[in-house]
Amino acid sequence: MKLAALVYAGSLSPHAFEPLAGGASAYERSLGFASALPGLERLVVAEGSIAPPSGPQERFRRELWTVDGILEAMAEAGAGMDAIVLLWADQPFLDLGLAGRMLENYRRYRAEYCFADGYPLGLAAEIVAPRILPALRTLCASLPPEPARDSLFSVIQKDINSFDIETAISPLDLRDLRLTLACDTKRNTLLVERLLEAGVRDEGSALEVIPGRLDLLRTLPAFVQIQVAGGCPQSCALCPYPGVGGDILGRGDFMEKSRFVSILDQVEALSGDAVIDISLWGEPSRHPGIGDLIDEVLARPGLSLIVETSGLGWDRNLVRSLSEGLLAGRGAARLSWIVSLDAWSPELYEKLRGSGYAEATSFAEFLIGLFPRGAYVQCVRTRENEAELEAFWRGWKKKTENVIVQKYSSFAGFLPQRRVSDLSPLLRRPCWHLKRDLAVGLDGSVPLCRECVRGEIQLGNAFAEGGLEAAWAAGEAYHAAHIEAGSVPGSTYPRPCAECDEYYTYNA
């Protein structure tokens, strides 16, 4: 079987070129994997603005790669071949044994697409029949153009019954751990280094080591929620803030920009990249310099921003100018808006959130017009609004694809239980929020998490000595307690976690 490989290096992080555990870099290891594929006749590196170290490999170069660009490059590299293998150039654990089994199945069953499922991302490449690439290029037109590790599968999924697919299924399903074994971020590079140290080298050792070393998987914060304003225009029934925030309707306090910038600096230094959510509590539109705060986040290429809002109190000229600036190149893809509505009818909206239905829905439509990909409407699913949920879904789906139905949280029993159904998994894993999130209050305080509204556990303060790094380190013990509670009979979860069912929810 004549084989070509396209090694995608079009959007690599500098971490991909750093020595790993004193040895070869992820880039060198990925290239070594590709070079050793059985039957390889042509190896092409697709390189972007960060040029990989020079080498004998053939190279296709583009400043900016898209999914269609990758498919085009695969078609060119795979011309006259029986198969083209696609892999990312930052995956140090790519396994030749697994690739050999996949290639054999591809040949034996005359497949058109072959991928691995149930494994952590980064152990397997994908195999494609060059003859289907023209069809894939047509299908990818309606998908986001930015390349992602699952782009090829997403394209195939658009018309999955039209292709002959072979799947290599992992003997152990590790999908729920959401691992990416690649040196694409500081966070994942740390994970790779820890796993290397623990003996992971390939498929077999990964499946053997990872399930017993959940402690290694808490790396660096990925999602940081910050409170920037004390006040809120509504006192919502589904939110605990009215119960802990004092006179939230009358409060006018807010976080100084210099303090906000200090938090961003700390997040960048600690994690490299992260998603910032400026809506821990309070309404962001109440901050007098909200435009500056949004600019500060988006000026940092490693950070993305989520603005969760009631949709009330916004200066539309400010939002319009933000969108114009973003379209001019300051990262439209890194800004998301979520308008919390929770009801379809004005009557139920009034009951759950108070007045403001017309302004909130009109602002949501305004955002959808300005940010078609980045504006969302949200309904927290509860017993109170269950009867309206379908109308909410169908009604907003006529205007946008971005409709969120969010799980209700009772904040570990602080609010009445209103959930419609219990979707918690049979097996409780350590909480995602302990593993990935930091919550920072208006005064810099860092509680265990957003659900910790009674303040039982404080991890530190962003403005005290040690700052966010110390607070993140303090969370390690609680993560260890979760691992123990989930695996050692008789051990228990700390409060408030014992009464909380948010552990399986995952933030952006």
Ligand code: SF4
């Ligand atoms: S289990 Fe609940 S209370 Fe505990 S850390 Fe997770 S989200 Fe917070």
